[in-house]
Each structure stands twice: as structure tokens, then as C-alpha cells.
Amino acid sequence: MDSKYAVLGKENNKKNSNGIKVKRIKLCVENPSKLNGNHVAIQQVADQRDIKETFVEDLRETRKSLPVYAVRNRLLEEIKKNNTMILIGETGSGKTTQVPQLIHEQRLEGSGSIAVTQPRRVAAITLAMRVAAEMNTEIGSIVGYCVRFEDVTSVRTKVKYLTDGMMLREAVADPLLKRYSFIILDEAHERTVNTDVLFGIVKLAQKERNEKKLLPLKVIIMSATMDVDSFKNYYDECPVIYLEGRAHPVTIYHTKMKHEDYQYAALCTIFQLHTTSPANHDFLVFLTGQEEIETLMSNIKQIAKESSGPLIRVCPLYAGLPAAKQLQVWKKTPPGMRKIVLATNIAEASVTIPQIKCVIDTGFVKERTWCTSTGAERLRVGPCSQAAAWQRAGRAGRTARGAAYRLYTETDFGARKPHNVPEIVRCPLASTILLLIASGFEPLTFPLIDPPPEESVKASLLLLKELGAIENEANPKLTVLGKKMTAFPIDPKYAKILLSAPEFDCLDEALSLVAVLSSENVFHMPIHKREEALKVKQKFVSTLGDHITLLNVFKAFCKAPLKKQWCKENYLNHKNLSYAFDVRQQLLAICQRLNMTVTSCGAALDQLLKCLLSGLFTNCAWLRSVVGGARYATGSGAAAGLHPAGVLHSLRPAPPALLYTELLHTRRPYLVTVSVIQPQWLHQVAPDYARRCRATRTCPESIFKPTDT
Numbered sequence: 001m002d003s004k005y006a007v008l009g010k011e012n013n014k015k016n017s018n019g020i021k022v023k024r025i026k027l028c029v030e031n032p033s034k035l036n037g038n039h040v041a042i043q044q045v046a047d048q049r050d051i052k053e054t055f056v057e058d059l060r061e062t063r064k065s066l067p068v069y070a071v072r073n074r075l076l077e078e079i080k081k082n083n084t085m086i087l088i089g090e091t092g093s094g095k096t097t098q099v100p101q102l103i104h105e106q107r108l109e110g111s112g113s114i115a116v117t118q119p120r121r122v123a124a125i126t127l128a129m130r131v132a133a134e135m136n137t138e139i140g141s142i143v144g145y146c147v148r149f150e151d152v153t154s155v156r157t158k159v160k161y162l163t164d165g166m167m168l169r170e171a172v173a174d175p176l177l178k179r180y181s182f183i184i185l186d187e188a189h190e191r192t193v194n195t196d197v198l199f200g201i202v203k204l205a206q207k208e209r210n211e212k213k214l215l216p217l218k219v220i221i222m223s224a225t226m227d228v229d230s231f232k233n234y235y236d237e238c239p240v241i242y243l244e245g246r247a248h249p250v251t252i253y254h255t256k257m258k259h260e261d262y263q264y265a266a267l268c269t270i271f272q273l274h275t276t277s278p279a280n281h282d283f284l285v286f287l288t289g290q291e292e293i294e295t296l297m298s299n300i301k302q303i304a305k306e307s308s309g310p311l312i313r314v315c316p317l318y319a320g321l322p323a324a325k326q327l328q329v330w331k332k333t334p335p336g337m338r339k340i341v342l343a344t345n346i347a348e349a350s351v352t353i354p355q356i357k358c359v360i361d362t363g364f365v366k367e368r369t370w371c372t373s374t375g376a377e378r379l380r381v382g383p384c385s386q387a388a389a390w391q392r393a394g395r396a397g398r399t400a401r402g403a404a405y406r407l408y409t410e411t412d413f414g415a416r417k418p419h420n421v422p423e424i425v426r427c428p429l430a431s432t433i434l435l436l437i438a439s440g441f442e443p444l445t446f447p448l449i450d451p452p453p454e455e456s457v458k459a460s461l462l463l464l465k466e467l468g469a470i471e472n473e474a475n476p477k478l479t480v481l482g483k484k485m486t487a488f489p490i491d492p493k494y495a496k497i498l499l500s501a502p503e504f505d506c507l508d509e510a511l512s513l514v515a516v517l518s519s520e521n522v523f524h525m526p527i528h529k530r531e532e533a534l535k536v537k538q539k540f541v542s543t544l545g546d547h548i549t550l551l552n553v554f555k556a557f558c559k560a561p562l563k564k565q566w567c568k569e570n571y572l573n574h575k576n577l578s579y580a581f582d583v584r585q586q587l588l589a590i591c592q593r594l595n596m597t598v599t600s601c602g603a604a605l606d607q608l609l610k611c612l613l614s615g616l617f618t619n620c621a622w623l624r625s626v627v628g629g630a631r632y633a634t635g636s637g638a639a640a641g642l643h644p645a646g647v648l649h650s651l652r653p654a655p656p657a658l659l660y661t662e663l664l665h666t667r668r669p670y671l672v673t674v675s676v677i678q679p680q681w682l683h684q685v686a687p688d689y690a691r692r693c694r695a696t697r698t699c700p701e702s703i704f705k706p707t708d709t
């Protein structure tokens, strides 16, 4: 460890005490109407008895055993002394749960409050619940959380866990973030676009608040695995505090040989460990997405029927899962039963799932990337960074010693990139740039740790202009439409769809569709009942494509009296449809606040597709060849086929023009969630973009021919 940095604390391998059970406390909200948040979410929290009921004395003992606790006085001195500092400590050492409490116990926040940002909602929610339990208070009072579509805080809240996205939205309303006296930017190593932008916003806010002699703002940047030098440099050589020691050791194992199929390797490892590990050892397996999780889940359930060892409960954990379902992972399993959590990287940082003793790391992650020259967005499955692998391993040593089984060789680990590539250099920036402009910042000169490629900023500005959100890309100003777009916590392309919908008389349908598209896959295709599931799906299928098919599903779901049963019979995912239902309510409330009239286009579904195109005009694809299956070229020049799960995959003849929601790169590039459009619509609904395509020859001339509609 570099000796030029301050080092606090000593190695601490002391076990957490099991303590004596003294007093049972409840964390449910007594009077939700006092809170300024969403009551549905509060109810979901109150339902999680396993999380909210715990033992005060146990918690006190656990706190005392954490490395942060041992050095709390010196740490507080550093916090008082420095306006900005970087805090590095091992995973599980107590940074996220303890630092805000230490600050609050000393009332260092004064009249302001303490914000702790998290890249992921599940972390923000569970951390807030844990800290509320440790402080013996109700969630939503002194300790609260705020994530997209759920605000569980009140005027009394002093310690607020929130996603970086929500913090960014707060910065639109108040760029100086005046309500906070402490902002803790946690999991800095993740380098999400939102956190990267927040680094700049808090830096500027701190400076301006100083100059204007307002309430001072203290900033703490935290992580276990970050690239310290670039942060230190960015924050004007601020002090870096290293916390030594970890709560519990984690033994790392690598495979001796390379595996071709990581899902199969995961399945074998799970059952090897299952037959040899004690029943109270739960497993956490890292996979790349919902489909993989569901496939492995059904395989585990099948094999478990014939396997020896304790009973198994399998719990999925991925971003699209409704909050209440995500929290099921924290539910205690009865004695003699093993919990196996199958998660994406949303469980990689910050979260503690108490009984997890074994982490099985496939070493892969699904990442969104963006080709700046072509504007094509892609989802790509690739190896995770070393920092991510350390974080994953760190989930095993939280409440006792643990082990991490990496399904890749040590040589493979050594060859991986040490840190995550910042999202800002590989992702679309339109959403972020829109929020920056709305907060009064100049996107081209905004101070970022790693500035994105200039062409990426310019491409995003151009997209915002073509969406009608800004005027004058060189000196961007928000339009009235752009201002309205910022009211929606969704991508500007989808906000544009909703805002255009009254013009096409289809806000009713557009709300449903945007809500379903915000959710994960609604179709459930169990491997052993695939044929039957596909047959049932036919009753919803529209030859216009996947979007209308999804709309048919959602409409039928809304009408079904016994929703769970109905979903089961129709091979649909009840969780994802319920999530879409909630999202629709929230989006509808925003539309009502903006005085938008909700009308339906009825059977005139062309209107709805045109409306979709008004936001997703960059997602057109043109038929190029039909030899060996239809091949399309996207407006950005990428070649792709139709995803086999889509309803247009086997449609003959192949439609000449399509609108797609996603370009997915797995083994081959695929267009996902696709609808048939008439080529001329593009020119009608997005004339500027169509002209640009004509100039760059990335669309057929047929789009400029007169239409019959």
C-alpha cells in the first residue's frame, strides 16, 4: 500500500457476535401519509418482515466488529478537517453503512442532511433498511431512500440513500444541492455516467457554495477498488484515507482450465458445492441477464429433484424485477434449506445478503455500448473487470468467512482490464446531456474525470436537437418540449414518444407500451414447455410486430381478474407485467401533471407505430438480403438479423422497413422487439433525421416517395 496516503486502523478478523436477543424492533412506517413518497413502495418495504425485524443488540455488536468502527474517532477528525476526501476500504469494512451514521451521531450535518449515492436501486433500498435498523428507527423517517419511481423519505430524513440517477434529477431542480451538507458518492469505481457527472456537479456546487458563503458542502468519495490517482488529481489533490482490515476473509478459487460454456460450468459448480457444503451456506451466482437467470433457475429446480443435500430455494435478482421481488432475496430460509441467489451485476457492489458464504463468479457481464460514429447501441456480453471480480468476491465475506469460486483461470483474471471502462466513454449520453443543460451547465465544457469522445457529445446533441429537446447545438438551449422531457425519469427518446402521443391520438396505448418496454421480458418460455408456450403466445401475436403484440399482452393483463393465475396459464411473467403496470401509473401521473389528454387510437395502430417512430427514429432498419434468412441494415450501418424470439422472424415476405427497440450483440447481432413500418413514415415524423440519412446514404430513397396513407 502506498505510504504517502494516510492509513487508519488495524487488521480485524474478529467474528461478529451472535449476541443475545434483547428487543425486537419494527421498521414499518406507521403513518405513510406523512411521507412525501410513493405509498406502494412503502407498503412493499413494510411487507419485508425478515428485513425489518431484527435485534438491536445483535446489530450493535456487529457494528462494533467492523473495521470502520475501530477507527471512528480518527475518521471523524479527518471528516471534520477536510471538505473533500477519498475513502478506500475493503468490501464489507463498513464504509457505506457506518460513515453516514458516524457523521449523524455527531450531528456534523447541522441543518443540512447526508446523501449517500448508489449506482443501483436495490443497494440504495437495502442499505437504507439496514441503517434504519441499526439506528433503531423507522424507514422513511431519519433514514430514507429514493430510487426511480419510489421516494421513501420525509422532512425528518437526515440520512438518505439514493441512486445516482435520482441525485442527478435533484440537481436539475437545484444545481447547488443546498439541502445537503454531506454528499457521499459511493462505489466510485463503477464509473456509471450518472456518478461521473455527479463528481462534476458536487465539485462545482461545493465551489459556488463557498463563494456565496452558503452552507458548506462536504464531499466523500468511497470505494474498495477505485483508481485513486485519477480521482485525487480531479479533486485537487484531496486527501486519500485508507482503511485497513476487512470484516471476514474470503478465499478465492480459480478453475484450472478454461470453460467454453460458463452457464454449464456454473450449474456443475453449484451442485458440487451443494453436496459438500453445510445447509446454512447460501450461494450467490453472478450471471449476465434475466434470460440466463431463468434458464439456470429452471435447470437447478429440475436437477434438485434428484440431487442429495439440503432443500434448495432459488431466488432471482436482476434490475427488471419489481422491488418487492428483489427484496425476497433477503428473506431468511428455514433451517435446513439452502438459498441460491442468481443475480446480475446489480448484486455486485454495496449489497449484503447475510447468509451468502459462496460466490460463484462466471466472470461475465452484459454491458451497453454505443458506437459513436454510427449511433448504434449494443448490448454485449463480455468479461468483467478485475475490480468487478473483487467486488463480486466481496459479497461472500460479509457476515462470516466465505469463498469465491471464479469460473475462469487465474491467467484469464490477470489478463482482464483492472477497472471498469467508464460508462461515459461507451454509452449514449443524450439523457445525461439533457439533464446537464436543464441544470444550466454547458455540456461541451463540463468538467469530467474522463471526458467522453467529442464526437459522442456532438452526436448526442444532434439527437437531442432532432428530438426537438434543444435548439442550437453549438450553444444548446432547452426547448419547451425539452423541459417537459426532463419531467419523465426515462430516456428522452421514450419521453418524446409520450409527449408526441396526443398528436397521434394514442397516449393511452403509448403509456402502456413505454411501460412494458421499461420492464424486462414479459414472456415466460420454460425449456420443457416451449412448444406449448409458443402456441399460447399466438393469441396475442400481431403481424404488425412485437410492439403491438406486447400491447395486446398488456391490455389483456390489465383486464384479467386473477392476474397471477392468468399469467401462469398464458406463460407470461407476472412480476414483469406488474412492474409495467406500476410504471404506467407513474408515467400517467406525470402526463396528467403536464395537462396531457389521454386518448386512444383504437384500431388505428399505424398511429401508434408512427408515434413510436417519433422517438425511436434512429432505430430504423432496411431489408438488404433474404438469402439464408432476412438481413437488415440499420440506419447506423450495422448489419443484423431478426431475433428468433420476435414475432416477425418467420414472416414472409420479409418487410422492407422495420423499427426496432434494441440491437443486441450476443453471438450474432440481432434486432430485438421489432415492428413493421412504412418507409415513408420516417420522413413524415422525423424530417431532419431523414434528410441527414439521405445525405449519408444510410436509408433507401423510397422513404421520400409519396405515401398512400
Ligand SMILES: Nc1ncnc2c1ncn2[C@@H]1O[C@H](COP(=O)(O)OP(=O)(O)OP(=O)(O)O)[C@@H](O)[C@H]1O
Binding pocket: 062, 066, 089, 090, 091, 092, 093, 094, 095, 096, 097, 098, 126, 130, 223, 224, 247, 349, 350, 351, 352, 353, 354, 394, 397, 398, 399
Ligand atoms: N442487510 C444486511 N444484513 C446483515 N448484515 C449487514 C447488512 N448490511 C450490512 N451488513 C453488515 O455490515 C457490514 C458492512 O457493510 P457496508 O455495506 O457498510 O460495507 P462497505 O465497506 O460499504 O462494503 P462495500 O465496499 O462492499 O460496499 C457488512 O459486511 C455486514 O457485516
